Amino acid sequence: MLEREIKLFIPAPHRANLLQYVQQFSQTQSIELAAQYYDTPQRCLAQRYAALRLRREGQQWVQTLKMRGTDELSHLEYNHPRPEPSLDLQVYQNTPAATLFAQLAAPLEMRYETHVQRTLIEIRQNQTLIEIALDNGEIRAKQNTLPIHEVEFELKQGEMAEVFALAEAWLVRFHLLLELRTKSERGDALYEYAIKHPVALSGQDAALALALAAQPYRLPSGFKPETMDVPSLYYQGASLFLSQVIRNAAFLAGVDDMQAPPQQQASYLTLMRVGMRRLRSCRQLFKPWLTTAEVGLTQQLRKHYKAFGQWRDKDMLWLELQPKLIAAGLPAAKKLDRPNSKTTSALELAASTPYQKLLLQQLRHFVLQQSLLAPAQQHPAALAILIQRLQQLWQRIQHQSHDFLHLNPSAQHDLRNQIKRLRYNLELFGYSNEHPFYATLAKAQDHLGDLCDAYVAYDWYTQNAMNKAQKQFAQTWLKQKIQKSLRKSQNTLVRLDHQRATLSLEELIPQ
Numbered sequence: 001m002l003e004r005e006i007k008l009f010i011p012a013p014h015r016a017n018l019l020q021y022v023q024q025f026s027q028t029q030s031i032e033l034a035a036q037y038y039d040t041p042q043r044c045l046a047q048r049y050a051a052l053r054l055r056r057e058g059q060q061w062v063q064t065l066k067m068r069g070t071d072e073l074s075h076l077e078y079n080h081p082r083p084e085p086s087l088d089l090q091v092y093q094n095t096p097a098a099t100l101f102a103q104l105a106a107p108l109e110m111r112y113e114t115h116v117q118r119t120l121i122e123i124r125q126n127q128t129l130i131e132i133a134l135d136n137g138e139i140r141a142k143q144n145t146l147p148i149h150e151v152e153f154e155l156k157q158g159e160m161a162e163v164f165a166l167a168e169a170w171l172v173r174f175h176l177l178l179e180l181r182t183k184s185e186r187g188d189a190l191y192e193y194a195i196k197h198p199v200a201l202s203g204q205d206a207a208l209a210l211a212l213a214a215q216p217y218r219l220p221s222g223f224k225p226e227t228m229d230v231p232s233l234y235y236q237g238a239s240l241f242l243s244q245v246i247r248n249a250a251f252l253a254g255v256d257d258m259q260a261p262p263q264q265q266a267s268y269l270t271l272m273r274v275g276m277r278r279l280r281s282c283r284q285l286f287k288p289w290l291t292t293a294e295v296g297l298t299q300q301l302r303k304h305y306k307a308f309g310q311w312r313d314k315d316m317l318w319l320e321l322q323p324k325l326i327a328a329g330l331p332a333a334k335k336l337d338r339p340n341s342k343t344t345s346a347l348e349l350a351a352s353t354p355y356q357k358l359l360l361q362q363l364r365h366f367v368l369q370q371s372l373l374a375p376a377q378q379h380p381a382a383l384a385i386l387i388q389r390l391q392q393l394w395q396r397i398q399h400q401s402h403d404f405l406h407l408n409p410s411a412q413h414d415l416r417n418q419i420k421r422l423r424y425n426l427e428l429f430g431y432s433n434e435h436p437f438y439a440t441l442a443k444a445q446d447h448l449g450d451l452c453d454a455y456v457a458y459d460w461y462t463q464n465a466m467n468k469a470q471k472q473f474a475q476t477w478l479k480q481k482i483q484k485s486l487r488k489s490q491n492t493l494v495r496l497d498h499q500r501a502t503l504s505l506e507e508l509i510p511q
Contacts, residue, residue, distance in 0.1 A: 001076075001077055001079075002069060002074060002075070002076060002077070003066070003069075003074070003075045003076075003077040003154065004069075004073050004074050004075075004154065004155045004160055004163070004367075005073060005152050005153060005154035005155070005163075006073060006152065006153045006163060006164065006167040006178075006360075007150055007151075007152050007178075007179045007180070007182075008150060008151050008152075008153075008167060008170065008171055008176035008177060008178060008179060009149065009150050009176060009177040009178075009179040009250065009255045009256070010149045010150060010151060010174065010176060011175065011176070011177065011254070011257070011351070012149075012257055013175075014174045014175050014176070015136075015149060017174060018134070018151070018170075018174045019119075019134070021173075021174075022119055022121065022132075022134050023119075025121050027121070027122070028119055028120065028121050029119070029120040029121075030117065030118070030119050030120075031057065031058055031118050031120065032056075032058070032115075032116070032117060032118075033055055033056070033057060033114070033115070033116040033117075033118055033137075034055065034056045034113065034114070034115050034116075035053045035054065035055035035056070035113060035114045035116075036053060036054045036055075036085065036110045036113050037051060037052065037053045037110070037111055037112050037113070037114070037184055037187055037188075038052045038053070038054075038087065038108040038109065038110055038111065039052070039108065039109070039111050039188070040104055040105055040106040040107065040108060040109070041106055041109065042105045042106060043188065043192075044103070044104050044105055044106075045100070046184070046185075046188045048067075048068075048100060049067070049068035050065065050066065050067045050068070050097075050100060051065070051066045051182065051184035052064070052065050052066075052087070052108070053184070054082065054085050054086075054087065056085070060081060061081070061082040061083070061084060061085050062079055062080065062081055062082065063079070063080045063081075063082050063087060063088065063091070064077060064078065064079050064080075065077070065078040065092065065097055066078075066182075066184070067096075067097060067100070071239060071366065071367050072180050072239065072243055072363070072367075073363070073367055074367075076096070078091070078092065078095065078097060087108065089101050111141065111187070111188070111191045112139060112140060112141035112187040112188070112190060112191045113139070113140045113141075113187075114137060114138070114139050114140070114148065114183055114187065115137045115138055115140065116135045116136065116137035116148055117135070117136050117137055118133050118134065118135050119133070119134040120132070120133055120134075121134075122156070123166065125162045125165070125166060126158075126159075126162055127158055127159075128155070128157065128158025128159050128162035128163070129155075129156040129157040129158055130153055130154065130155060130156065130158075130162065130163055130166055131153075131154045131156050132151065132152070132153055132154075132166075133151065133152045133154065134151050135148050135149075135150050135151070135152065136148060136149055139183060139186055139187045139190055141187060141190040141191040141193075141194045142191070142194035142195065143194060143198070144190055144193065144194045144208055145208075146186060146187075146190050146208060146209060146212075146256065147209075147256065147257070148183065150179060151170065151176070153166055153167045153170075160367065160368060161364075161368060164360065164364040164367075164368075167360065168357060168360055168361070171353065171356055171357060171360060172353055172357060175351075175353050175356075176356070177250055177253050177255055177351060177356055178246055178249075178250065178356055178359050178360050178363070179250055179255060180243060180246055180247055180250070181247070181250075186212070189212045190208075190212060193208075193211060193212055197211075207258075209255075209256035209257065209258040210258040210259070210260055210264070213251045213255075213256075213258060213260075214264065215267075216248050216251065216267045216268050216270070216271035216272075217243075217244055217247035217248050217251070217271060218244070218271060219240060219241075219243075219244055219427075221432060222432070223240065223427065223430060223432075224430045225237075225428065225429060225430060228383060229382070229383065230286070230289060230372070230382040230383060230386060231369075231372055233286075233386070233428050233429075234282065234286045234289070234371065234372060235366060235369060235371070235372075236428075237282050237427065237428040238279055238282045238283070238366060238371070239366045241275050241278035241279040241282060241424075242275070242279055242359075242362055242363060242366060243275075244271065244272070244274065244275030244278065245272055245275035245276050245279065245359065245362075246359050246363070248268045248269075248271045248272035248275065249268075249272050249350045249355070249356075249359060251268045252265060252268035252269055252272060252346060252347055252350040252351075253347065253350040253351035253356075254347060254351060262315070262318075262319060263319055265315075265346060265347060266312075266315035266319055268350075269308060269311060269312055269315065269346050269350075270312060270315075272308070272350070273305060273308055273309065273312060276301060276304075276305045276308075277305070277420060277424065278424040278427070279301070279362075280298060280301065280302065280305070281420065281421040281424040281425055282424065282425065282428065283295075283298050284421060285386065285389055285390070285421075285425045285428075286372070286386070288385065289372045289373050289382070290371065290372065290373070291370065291371060291372065291373055293365070293370065294365060294370075294371045294372070297358070297361060297362055297365065300358055301358065301362070304349070304355055304358065307349055308346060308349060308350075311345070311346035311349075313456055315346075316453050316456070316457075317456070317457055317460060320453075321453065321454075321457045325473075325474060325477060328477055329473070330470060330473055330474060330477075331466075331467070331469040331470045331473055332466040332467055332469070332470045333470075390422070390425060390426075393418060393421060393422050393425070394422060394500075396418055397415065397418050397419055397422060398497060400414070400415045400418065401415065401493040401494075401496070401497055402497075404489065404490055404493055405486070405490060409452070409455045412448065412451060412452070412489075413448075413452050413455075415448065416444075416445060416448035416449060416452060419441055419444050419445050419448065420445055422441060423438060423441040423442060423445060426438055426441070436499060437496075437499050437500050440492065440495055440496045440499055441496065443492050444489065444492040444493055444496055447485060447488040447489040447492050448485075448489050450481075450485045450488075451482060451485035451486060451489055454478050454481045454482045454485055455482065457474075457478055458474075458475060458478040458479070458482065461474035461475060461478070462475065
């Protein structure tokens with residue numbers, strides 16, 4: 001069957017209130033769940049976004065296989081009651097899962113377990129039946145454990161729109177965080193960590209969660225569009241970009257109660273903003289077909305993008321450029337430190353209810369496919385119009401690049417934004433660093449990024465240096481960095497122009 005559910009993480013300060021609220025319902029069911037998850041040492045199932053488990057539900061064992069559905073909230077689910085905790089792979093013969101098990105590189109083994117106390121509620125809302133599962137427990141892999149504190153909203157019958165409405169109401173009321181990782185995804189990461197680190201982090205769940213999230217979430221490599229029609233291109237790409245936003249937002253907001261140090265927070269923030277920029281670029285390309293509601297969500301997202309951008313600039317100054325200036329001999333360096341701003345921190349912004357609510361609303365549009373106007377599905381020239389818009393973007397980049405050294409810093413920053421737009425739009429067509437044109441676009445974006453950062457730092461030290469000596473040193477050092485970045489940017493832009501004079505439909509679609 002097709003399982004569709006929304007998962008929300010419950011931050012520690014709100015768990016007691018949520019539990020008390022749930023206990024007020026007249027018909028609740030409490031059940032203990034113990035599950036064993038299986039995979040090969042090579043992670044054959046996890047790499048294909050599948051999970052196989054044996055779970056004791058009360059007195060009954062159930063074998064369940066979950067496979068990826070059409071979006072982040074959907075899974076194909078095969079359930080088979082078992083008389084004992086043993087696997088029977090014969091049940092998948094003559095199903096789409098048969099190929100999955102036929103290609104296993106090694107025998108299956110039990111890798112991790114979950115132990116959950118689940119409280120179940122069923123709510124009927126406008127002819128839609130929704131099951132709410134409040135889960136508290138832990139994931140166990142060898143010597144390590146991770147806590148489980150989440151609430152799931154699963155569609156049992158009716159309309160998925162009602163599930164989103166109910167989940168949004170609970171998110172607002174209890175200040176919950178949108179979480180896309182499944183228990184199996186977290187368990188797989190925990191097991192991989194456990195076999196590489198034999199010393200347990202017992203009693204330090206937050207530290208362990210932080211270790212598992214040490215790297216920000218990046219887009220999976222090798223994306224290829226399934227079809228080349230406008231709706232499919234938009235929903236596939238935009239959903240992927242939103243996933244990068246939501247997953248890094250959860251890390252930044254402190255999912256699993258982790259408290260990341262500044263450098264790690266900066267990584268989450270950077271990759272989250274990259275996802276936001278990818279999504280905004282995608283919507284700019286598909287603007288002729290966007291619904292009014294989708295445009296409104298884009299405008300709201302842009303406001304948050306700017307707010308997070310202020311913190312990204314601070315991270316760049318205090319975590320990247322200042323250490324380099326200090327190493328070069330910056331006077332009065334010991335008096336400088338990362339400021340304790342009175343404004344809301346990036347972590348608080350990511351965890352804020354307005355932002356989390358906006359992310360859920362964005363996800364709703366993609367899952368319910370409410371983003372595009374109907375003509376996009378019928379217009380025979382839609383793809384040609386899309387390519388034409390990309391060609392116009394490339395022509396603007398060429399025009400600005402030819403006058404690059406005469407552009408002021410604001411225009412150079414605008415050129416970088418245009419290059420980012422083109423690069424992220426090409427990702428919708430399957431472009432990656434393996435393609436020379438895409439790789440050069442990425443390099444131009446990086447060099448121009450270094451240049452823009454140097455401008456920001458120059459302005460900051462000009463206005464906020466501790467004394468005249470520090471100001472003069474910083475300005476001299478940053479002027480040299482600006483000149484070096486200008487040369488690198490110019491050389492890369494010339495190479496970019498030589499690589500691709502025009503963009504045609506055939507060139508845009510990799511063979």
